[in-house]
Amino acid sequence: xxxxxxxxxxxxxxxxxxxxxxxxxxxxxxxxxxxxxxxxxxxxxxxxxxxxxxxxxxxxxxxxxxxxxxxxxxxxxxxxxxxxxxxxxxxxxxxxxxxxxxxxxxxxxxxxxxxxxxxxxxxxxxxxxxxxxxxxxxxxxxxxxxxxxxxxxxxxxxxxxxxxxxxxxxxxxxxxxxxxxxxxxxxxxxxxxxxxxxxxxxxxxxxxxxxxxxxxxxxxxxxxxxxxxxxxxxxxxxxxxxxxxxxxxxxxxxxxxxxxxxxxxxxxxxxxxxxxxxxxxxxxxxxxxxxxxxxxxxxxxxxxxxxxxxxxxxxxxxxxxxxxxxxxxxxxxxxxxxxxxxxxxxxxxxxxxxxxxxxxxxxxxxxxxxxxxxxxxxxxxxxxxxxxxxxxxxxxxxxxxxxxxxxxxxxxxxxxxxxxxxxxxxxxxxxxxxxxxxxxxxxxxxxxxxxxxxxxxxxxxxxxxxxxxxxxxxxxxxxxxxxxxxxxxxxxxxxxxxxxxxxxxx
Amino acid sequence: xxxxxxxxxxxxxxxxxxxxxxxxxxxxxxxxxxxxxxxxxxxxxxxxxxxxxxxxxxxxxxxxxxxxxxxxxxxxxxxxxxxxxxxxxxxxxxxxxxxxxxxxxxxxxxxxxxxxxxxxxxxxxxxxxxxxxxxxxxxxxxxxxxxxxxxxxxxxxxxxxxxxxxxxxxxxxxxxxxxxxxxxxxxxxxxxxxxxxxxxxxxxxxxxxxxxxxxxxxxxxxxxxxxxxxxxxxxxxxxxxxxxxxxxxxxxxxxxxxxxxxxxxxxxxxxxxxxxxxxxxxxxxxxxxxxxxxxxxxxxxxxxxxxxxxxxxxxxxxxxxxxxxxxxxxxxxxxxxxxxxxxxxxxxxxxxxxxxxxxxxxxxxxxxxxxxxxxxxxxxxxxxxxxxxxxxxxxxxxxxxxxxxxxxxxxxxxxxxxxxxxxxxxxxxxxxxxxxxxxxxxxxxxxxxxxxxxxxxxxxxxxxxxxxxxxxxxxxxxxxxx
Numbered sequence: 001x002x003x004x005x006x007x008x009x010x011x012x013x014x015x016x017x018x019x020x021x022x023x024x025x026x027x028x029x030x031x032x033x034x035x036x037x038x039x040x041x042x043x044x045x046x047x048x049x050x051x052x053x054x055x056x057x058x059x060x061x062x063x064x065x066x067x068x069x070x071x072x073x074x075x076x077x078x079x080x081x082x083x084x085x086x087x088x089x090x091x092x093x094x095x096x097x098x099x100x101x102x103x104x105x106x107x108x109x110x111x112x113x114x115x116x117x118x119x120x121x122x123x124x125x126x127x128x129x130x131x132x133x134x135x136x137x138x139x140x141x142x143x144x145x146x147x148x149x150x151x152x153x154x155x156x157x158x159x160x161x162x163x164x165x166x167x168x169x170x171x172x173x174x175x176x177x178x179x180x181x182x183x184x185x186x187x188x189x190x191x192x193x194x195x196x197x198x199x200x201x202x203x204x205x206x207x208x209x210x211x212x213x214x215x216x217x218x219x220x221x222x223x224x225x226x227x228x229x230x231x232x233x234x235x236x237x238x239x240x241x242x243x244x245x246x247x248x249x250x251x252x253x254x255x256x257x258x259x260x261x262x263x264x265x266x267x268x269x270x271x272x273x274x275x276x277x278x279x280x281x282x283x284x285x286x287x288x289x290x291x292x293x294x295x296x297x298x299x300x301x302x303x304x305x306x307x308x309x310x311x312x313x314x315x316x317x318x319x320x321x322x323x324x325x326x327x328x329x330x331x332x333x334x335x336x337x338x339x340x341x342x343x344x345x346x347x348x349x350x351x352x353x354x355x356x357x358x359x360x361x362x363x364x365x366x367x368x369x370x371x372x373x374x375x376x377x378x379x380x381x382x383x384x385x386x387x388x389x390x391x392x393x394x395x396x397x398x399x400x401x402x403x404x405x406x407x408x409x410x411x412x413x414x415x416x417x418x419x420x421x422x423x424x425x426x427x428x429x430x431x432x433x434x435x436x437x438x439x440x441x442x443x444x445x446x447x448x449x450x451x452x453x454x455x456x457x458x459x460x461x462x463x464x465x466x467x468x469x470x471x472x473x474x475x476x477x478x479x480x481x482x483x484x485x486x487x488x489x490x491x492x493x494x495x496x497x498x499x500x501x502x503x504x505x506x
Numbered sequence: 507x508x509x510x511x512x513x514x515x516x517x518x519x520x521x522x523x524x525x526x527x528x529x530x531x532x533x534x535x536x537x538x539x540x541x542x543x544x545x546x547x548x549x550x551x552x553x554x555x556x557x558x559x560x561x562x563x564x565x566x567x568x569x570x571x572x573x574x575x576x577x578x579x580x581x582x583x584x585x586x587x588x589x590x591x592x593x594x595x596x597x598x599x600x601x602x603x604x605x606x607x608x609x610x611x612x613x614x615x616x617x618x619x620x621x622x623x624x625x626x627x628x629x630x631x632x633x634x635x636x637x638x639x640x641x642x643x644x645x646x647x648x649x650x651x652x653x654x655x656x657x658x659x660x661x662x663x664x665x666x667x668x669x670x671x672x673x674x675x676x677x678x679x680x681x682x683x684x685x686x687x688x689x690x691x692x693x694x695x696x697x698x699x700x701x702x703x704x705x706x707x708x709x710x711x712x713x714x715x716x717x718x719x720x721x722x723x724x725x726x727x728x729x730x731x732x733x734x735x736x737x738x739x740x741x742x743x744x745x746x747x748x749x750x751x752x753x754x755x756x757x758x759x760x761x762x763x764x765x766x767x768x769x770x771x772x773x774x775x776x777x778x779x780x781x782x783x784x785x786x787x788x789x790x791x792x793x794x795x796x797x798x799x800x801x802x803x804x805x806x807x808x809x810x811x812x813x814x815x816x817x818x819x820x821x822x823x824x825x826x827x828x829x830x831x832x833x834x835x836x837x838x839x840x841x842x843x844x845x846x847x848x849x850x851x852x853x854x855x856x857x858x859x860x861x862x863x864x865x866x867x868x869x870x871x872x873x874x875x876x877x878x879x880x881x882x883x884x885x886x887x888x889x890x891x892x893x894x895x896x897x898x899x900x901x902x903x904x905x906x907x908x909x910x911x912x913x914x915x916x917x918x919x920x921x922x923x924x925x926x927x928x929x930x931x932x933x934x935x936x937x938x939x940x941x942x943x944x945x946x947x948x949x950x951x952x953x954x955x956x957x958x959x960x961x962x963x964x965x966x967x968x969x970x971x972x973x974x975x976x977x978x979x980x981x982x983x984x985x986x987x988x
Contacts, residue, residue, distance in 0.1 A: 066942075067629045075633075076987075084615050084732070228767045230766055234754060260729045271722050349765035
């Protein structure tokens with residue numbers, strides 16, 4: 001309409017139209033900038049929320065009704081198929097119940113017990129880590145314990161331990177099919193790729209499935225594998241382990257009911273190979289032959305001392321060492337004298353977070369863990385409380401941190417190192433380096449320290465009898481006649497503690 | 507000179523290794539056969555340490571917020587609330603997630619459900635979840651038919667948008683089965699919409715669903731394939747419910763972030779685009795790109811060769827007696843796109859048969875059409891069909907891309923006398939370029955639904971869907987399904 005300013009004097013017309021053009025330009029720029037700033041994920045969320053019935057056109061209404069009709073029809077017909085009946089039969093597993101660790105008042109169908117217990121295991125990033133990288137035990141144990149409680153065959157402790165090891169071994173074998181797996185991940189979160197396979201293998205073992213059924217359990221599980229790394233450092237990450245446990249168990253049950261998948265799932269690039277850029281599978285040796293050797297025999301796991309991503313452990317050890325050195329060198333050393341902290345770490349985007357806000361981000365932040373160590377002289381479970389994360393002293397120290405990724409620092413849990421350099425206002429500089437933290441497979445936790453970690457953790461919800469019962473059962477598991485006794489100890493809560501945790505939440 | 511023969515996995519596969527030789531079988535065998543005595547003392551010791559540590563961290567982890575949230579979710583979802591209908595199964599009700607699962611499996615069980623471009627099966631991933639969610643809602647607060655229809659369309663739209671982020675998606679898939687990639691996302695979006703979640707929760711629902719996405723193509727043409735759709739529907743529903751309880755995930759899951767893959771993990775090339783805020787001119791993709799509906803229960807690619815072969819059948823039957831005899835046929839040449847998982851010379855199961863150019867062409871050549879009955883065990887094992895199958899050759903012309911929008915199917919039959927008969931199909935009836943009429947669609951629905959429901963219910967279903975946008979209460983739809 002500014003083009004129709006016919007009745008105005010020419011010079012004013014020109015000014016008005018120029019102004020209008022500039023205005024239009026800035027509006028466009030603003031809209032572009034806004035949409036750039038908004039982020040694609042956000043735009044999808046906004047659209048899903050805001051779309052209203054008024055946006056449905058006749059064309060769309062008509063076509064979508066045809067789609068619904070057709071879908072209902074094929075669905076109704078499909079209820080006559082074998083595969084449907086197997087899926088329906090699957091509901092039987094939901095009539096059984098299994099224990100929830102640390103709860104005396106509730107049980108759930110085994111798949112969901114496996115889910116929630118698996119989530120618990122990975123909820124604080126405190127569970128074991130292997131090389132090549134994954135969190136092997138959390139994907140397997142919750143499924144096995146849940147399954148064991150429902151089996152009429154009442155498996156022994158040794159049955160449980162064997163199945164557990166099958167689940168670990170399969171994960172280890174699968175990771176060795178790809179060179180990519182040896183480095184800190186970038187695309188798929190490893191527990192979501194191999195974890196579900198390990199759970200399926202372990203569950204199949206405990207169920208006593210035939211060789212063919214075991215293969216199909218793996219094939220079915222593969223269709224449940226693979227979650228993107230982007231959900232690491234968020235509240236959803238623990239679901240990767242929970243779902244691995246759950247869906248592996250599901251796969252084994254479905255295989256038992258006769259469901260079949262692709263019998264060459266592990267052989268094909270379009271099978272498990274889809275999760276890797278390079279994929280070179282090899283057969284598993286006959287376990288009866290002399291050629292078979294458990295991977296766990298040669299490659300131990302790392303147990304964490306801190307509930308944070310494994311890489312943080314090198315960093316914390318280095319930061320504590322540097323802090324110690326400074327305190328020794330200058331007896332009136334005070335943290336406010338720190339001018340700059342330089343961290344030399346391996347390159348990995350998802351654990352490089354300069355100013356974490358949530359506990360999940362904090363557990364995946366080189367900067368946060370280094371600063372916590374420097375401030376407090378230790379990093380513990382309590383270091384990730386919201387109050388601790390939000391401390392102003394911590395935030396101030398965070399602003400002095402610089403991260404460098406030297407070329408010789410390889411993003412692999414077998415080869416990486418961390419270095420912390422502290423420079424003070426007085427011009428002093430102190431550097432410490434950690435090549436192998438205490439708890440790494442090259443420097444394993446002593447049995448005493450491992451049990452101590454367990455006691456501290458378990459005592460947060462179990463009474464003494466429960467804590468000691470679990471230690472006893474696991475310690476002697478090869479001789480335990482019925483492994484489901486473990487479930488009863490896991491439910492021995494201290495009543496007061498249970499009240500504290502289950503009320504006032506959500 | 508010595509040349510070392512390089513190990514080539516594809517060559518291994520062509521040789522059809524015996525079960526004992528495959529990697530997968532070796533794993534199966536190991537799992538099944540390994541015994542306690544195979545556990546060494548080192549392994550015993552180390553694994554017990556792992557078990558102990560794992561339980562300990564699990565116990566302390568049971569005090570976390572995320573754990574509590576999920577526990578409530580499971581209690582609520584999987585208690586004894588068997589409230590959701592199962593298609594065609596009077597007297598059986600399941601929890602919402604299981605109902606979505608089994609109904610999704612039913613929908614894809616015969617590969618009879620709709621197909622879109624870029625390629626996926628959009629409705630089966632969305633409808634079961636939305637139905638289950640509607641069943642969950644109290645009787646006084648059921649969604650209206652229009653709310654239901656809107657949620658359904660949101661689920662379809664999101665899938666379409668996501669597939670347009672990658673050129674790879676335009677072609678017949680090779681790596682991940684598309685319903686497993688975009689299906690959970692669509693289901694999550696639809697359920698989030700029906701639950702009226704806020705924008706942030708909707709984003710989180712998508713992000714949670716992304717961690718549940720992705721299954722390899724290798725399970726296509728097996729009995730497990732239908733679970734891809736069942737799981738897409740179920741897991742998307744779960745993602746939305748978890749988001750409604752406050753679970754959070756990556757706020758950048760759809761965006762391209764170098765070094766940390768989100769939804770991009772499932773594609774080789776990935777260029778995401780933001781979705782426009784809805785406004786009164788918002789064009790749903792379904793407006794521009796219609797849906798393909800299948801006339802018989804097999805992979806979409808089969809429909810081209812079946813139509814082409816049917817036209818040759820007509821020519822042959824016109825010439826002589828009503829039945830085709832394999833003895834008349836010397837050679838059958840199929841000109842089809844190159845796609846490994848639908849190239850099966852001698853399928854053995856119904857699942858393989860639904861994914862076999864050769865099988866569908868020969869069935870149509872023999873019978874004049876392919877129907878639900880063509881895939882029964884008896885039909886699959888017919889000797890005259892087998893005779894025809896052994897005369898088939900495939901060619902993959904350069905102008906025939908593996909793309910549902912561009913491909914064609916050609917059948918060339920050389921008779922024993924030397925005559926050559928040709929049939930070609932560029933667009934089968936049911937493709938989005940040549941859509942089924944409403945009568946044809948209803949006829950297909952009646953044929954299907956009447957196998958498990960009484961006619962009265964079948965007609966009421968047709969009516970309810972037809973009037974869906976005018977129904978005050980979608981209960982009218984929900985109550986006719988079983």
